Amino acid sequence: MAKSLGTQTIVIEKQPIIIAGAAIVGKKEGDGPLGRYFDDIVDDEYAGEKTFEAAESRILRDTYIKVLEKSGKAATDINLILSGDLLNQCTAASYAFRDANIPYFGLFGACSTMSESMIIGSMIIESGSADYVVCAASSHFCSAERQFRFPLEYGSQRTPTSQWTVTGAGAVIIGKDGHGPKITLVTPGKIVDEGIKDANNMGAAMSPAAADTIMAHFKDTGRSADDYDLILTGDLGAFGSTMLIDLLKRNNIDLKGKHKDCGTLIFDIEKQGVVCGGSGCGCSAAVFSTYILDQFNQGILKRILFLATGALLSPTRTQQGETIPGIAHALCIEA
Amino acid sequence: MAKSLGTQTIVIEKQPIIIAGAAIVGKKEGDGPLGRYFDDIVDDEYAGEKTFEAAESRILRDTYIKVLEKSGKAATDINLILSGDLLNQCTAASYAFRDANIPYFGLFGACSTMSESMIIGSMIIESGSADYVVCAASSHFCSAERQFRFPLEYGSQRTPTSQWTVTGAGAVIIGKDGHGPKITLVTPGKIVDEGIKDANNMGAAMSPAAADTIMAHFKDTGRSADDYDLILTGDLGAFGSTMLIDLLKRNNIDLKGKHKDCGTLIFDIEKQGVVCGGSGCGCSAAVFSTYILDQFNQGILKRILFLATGALLSPTRTQQGETIPGIAHALCIEA
Numbered sequence: 001m002a003k004s005l006g007t008q009t010i011v012i013e014k015q016p017i018i019i020a021g022a023a024i025v026g027k028k029e030g031d032g033p034l035g036r037y038f039d040d041i042v043d044d045e046y047a048g049e050k051t052f053e054a055a056e057s058r059i060l061r062d063t064y065i066k067v068l069e070k071s072g073k074a075a076t077d078i079n080l081i082l083s084g085d086l087l088n089q090c091t092a093a094s095y096a097f098r099d100a101n102i103p104y105f106g107l108f109g110a111c112s113t114m115s116e117s118m119i120i121g122s123m124i125i126e127s128g129s130a131d132y133v134v135c136a137a138s139s140h141f142c143s144a145e146r147q148f149r150f151p152l153e154y155g156s157q158r159t160p161t162s163q164w165t166v167t168g169a170g171a172v173i174i175g176k177d178g179h180g181p182k183i184t185l186v187t188p189g190k191i192v193d194e195g196i197k198d199a200n201n202m203g204a205a206m207s208p209a210a211a212d213t214i215m216a217h218f219k220d221t222g223r224s225a226d227d228y229d230l231i232l233t234g235d236l237g238a239f240g241s242t243m244l245i246d247l248l249k250r251n252n253i254d255l256k257g258k259h260k261d262c263g264t265l266i267f268d269i270e271k272q273g274v275v276c277g278g279s280g281c282g283c284s285a286a287v288f289s290t291y292i293l294d295q296f297n298q299g300i301l302k303r304i305l306f307l308a309t310g311a312l313l314s315p316t317r318t319q320q321g322e323t324i325p326g327i328a329h330a331l332c333i334e335a
Numbered sequence: 336m337a338k339s340l341g342t343q344t345i346v347i348e349k350q351p352i353i354i355a356g357a358a359i360v361g362k363k364e365g366d367g368p369l370g371r372y373f374d375d376i377v378d379d380e381y382a383g384e385k386t387f388e389a390a391e392s393r394i395l396r397d398t399y400i401k402v403l404e405k406s407g408k409a410a411t412d413i414n415l416i417l418s419g420d421l422l423n424q425c426t427a428a429s430y431a432f433r434d435a436n437i438p439y440f441g442l443f444g445a446c447s448t449m450s451e452s453m454i455i456g457s458m459i460i461e462s463g464s465a466d467y468v469v470c471a472a473s474s475h476f477c478s479a480e481r482q483f484r485f486p487l488e489y490g491s492q493r494t495p496t497s498q499w500t501v502t503g504a505g506a507v508i509i510g511k512d513g514h515g516p517k518i519t520l521v522t523p524g525k526i527v528d529e530g531i532k533d534a535n536n537m538g539a540a541m542s543p544a545a546a547d548t549i550m551a552h553f554k555d556t557g558r559s560a561d562d563y564d565l566i567l568t569g570d571l572g573a574f575g576s577t578m579l580i581d582l583l584k585r586n587n588i589d590l591k592g593k594h595k596d597c598g599t600l601i602f603d604i605e606k607q608g609v610v611c612g613g614s615g616c617g618c619s620a621a622v623f624s625t626y627i628l629d630q631f632n633q634g635i636l637k638r639i640l641f642l643a644t645g646a647l648l649s650p651t652r653t654q655q656g657e658t659i660p661g662i663a664h665a666l667c668i669e670a
Contacts, residue, residue, distance in 0.1 A: 001462070001463040002462045002463035002464040003463065004414075008438060010464045010465075012462075012464075050655070051655050053651055053652060053655065054655070054657075079339075080523065084443060086424075087649065087651075088423050088424075088649045088650070088651060089421075089423075089443070089445065089647065089648065089649035090443040090647070091647065091648070091649045091651070091652050094526060094647035094660050094662075095647075095652065095657070095660065097526055098526040098527075098528045098647075098660040099528075100525070100526070101525055102525060103343060103523035103524060103525055104523070104524070104525060104526050104662065105442070105444070105451055105454075105455060105523065106442065106443040106444050106445075106451070106647070106662075107440070107441065107442055107443065108419060108424070108425040108441040108442065108443040109440070109441050110424065110441075116440055116441070119440075120440060120455060120459075123458065123459045123462045123464045124455075124458045124459075124462070126462035126463070126464065127336070127337045127347075127458045127459070127461035127462035127463075128336040128337035128338065128461070128462075129337040129345045129347075129458045129461065129521075130345075147651075186464075188415065188438035188439070188440065189438060189439070190435070190436055190437060190438055190439060191429060191432055191433040191435070191439050192433075193433045193434075312424065312425075312426065312429035312430075312433075312441070313424060313426070314422065314423045314424035314426045315423070316388055316422070316423060316426070316482075317388060317424075317426050317430065320385070320386050320388065320389070322389075322430070325429050325430065325433040327429075327439065327441075
């Protein structure tokens with residue numbers, strides 16, 4: 001039975017296990033520093049489909065098939081799929097899983113979707129309602145670009161704080177038993193809006209939410225950066241990461257070099273022309289589900305705080321002059 | 336500790352209690368047969384805001400404040416908010432709850448969002464991760480119409496199977512204790528796609544999913560329509576409801592006059608010019624959170640199966656020639 005710790009953190013007593021992870025990404029992500037960790041690299045941005053949206057669903061579906069294969073589980077062992085994406089009406093996930101024949105919950109946490117799905121998945125396993133759940137998220141540069149910004153053909157210019165939407169999907173299977181790192185504590189995030197209006201500066205919009213969740217987690221648990229090998233944010237990018245460190249310093253919290261960000265890990269910012277780094281639900285999903293799990297398997301990581309971060313905006317609300325709310329959901333994951 | 340029953344149904348042992356419900360709707364909904372049950376009727380389609388999207392957030396936020404008030408709980412008693420809507424990037428909910436200062440999980444189940452949120456909420460309470468959760472959903476005719484169809488100014492014609500998006504929001508508070516009907520069983524739905532391509536015939540796209548979930552629930556539990564006072568679907572509308580009855584008959588299941596649909600309850604189809612009835616996340620959310628809870632309080636209902644139904648489409652995928660996947664999540668609710 002789960003227990004509250006402080007006001008926002010929950011101890012998951014069953015300590016659900018991440019029994020497998022998989023990721024499939026696009027060519028640019030495959031060319032990046034983590035290329036060798038991904039299960040497959042899709043050179044064709046259409047992934048053999050007719051549209052970018054269908055391609056994203058295909059990549060997500062194939063990632064799901066891959067994680068099943070790696071886990072040794074059959075689809076019939078899975079009780080629930082928890083997934084989401086950035087596309088309008090979350091169709092990447094709905095179409096990816098329409099033939100799965102498994103109960104499905106669609107989630108929307110923007111780029112925080114991966115940790116949202118893992119927290120909900122852990123709670124569901126804790127409740128006894130499921131033995132094994134799939135948690136997955138995806139994004140696609142081409143489908144996101146034309147939906148949130150401009151058609152690719154326009155060749156839009158990038159501002160100094162912009163990020164590059166990752167083409168890729170990541171999926172994990174969380175189970176009541178098995179081998180792998182375990183989820184011990186979760187800190188679901190609150191929506192935080194510090195008044196950022198620049199839709200090309202997601203890092204600035206999300207970093208106050210990341211700071212808020214980290215502060216809540218440290219306060220609730222009495223822990224500090226010393227207790228973690230790594231504090232891994234979703235996709236703040238270079239600018240947002242700097243802002244996070246600064247925001248925390250103002251609150252007398254020092255991450256002591258323990259912080260890394262999936263958005264800056266997945267690309268070589270200097271060489272790959274991605275400005276501030278990667279973004280999109282698929283970014284943290286792919287990095288966590290492969291590279292990070294590998295670091296656990298190798299014994300390099302023993303305990304991390306993983307918090308994917310989301311900018312809960314839409315082009316419509318941004319055009320109406322609205323500010324951008326952010327959110328970050330954190331999980332403590334231990335070997 | 337929850338237990339599986341059959342392949343898709345889960346017994347929620349704690350039997351979480353729906354301690355309060357509230358709904359705020361638009362003028363047309365207020366003029367409908369259920370008008371007197373709603374907590375407030377907003378005559379101005381802008382709800383005092385500058386845009387339809389902001390109006391939807393305002394109505395959802397005010398509904399949340401109303402349900403808190405009716406429950407006698409303070410915001411600090413609430414551990415989690417689970418909410419979603421139809422707007423791009425689920426912004427109605429994100430903006431509604433950005434000042435709530437409560438951990439938040441965004442959901443996307445299209446018009447099935449209300450029962451998705453209540454199932455996840457029940458599981459989370461069962462796990463001990465939360466004592467009280469808010470489950471809420473909204474829609475708005477004007478924001479939905481311009482996003483999914485045409486700007487209102489175009490005066491688009493309605494096809495014979497079309498439905499009218501409800502302007503309104505509904506919210507319930509589910510708790511580990513308190514007074515009210517309880518959630519005893521849940522049957523999360525699978526995505527079902529029977530090849531419907533007509534985005535003006537949501538009822539046809541969703542009814543196979545509703546049939547699938549009802550059949551799974553009956554099979555898992557050994558129950559039939561005899562065991563329920565009411566089998567309440569989300570918003571199949573008149574056409575979808577007829578299709579549901581027909582699909583179940585072909586599978587030797589007779590609902591024996593026990594079926595009603597939130598989409599046909601909320602409007603007077605003959606008089607209000609809504610063709611096949613209401614739709615939108617706000618439809619089942621508002622009807623369930625007020626009228627249905629009132630029927631429980633009056634002792635008229637003792638046990639119902641509530642399943643909100645969702646069409647997981649997007650204009651983009653429909654324009655690309657895709658078929659429309661549907662989903663329906665069911666809860667058994669007892670006095």
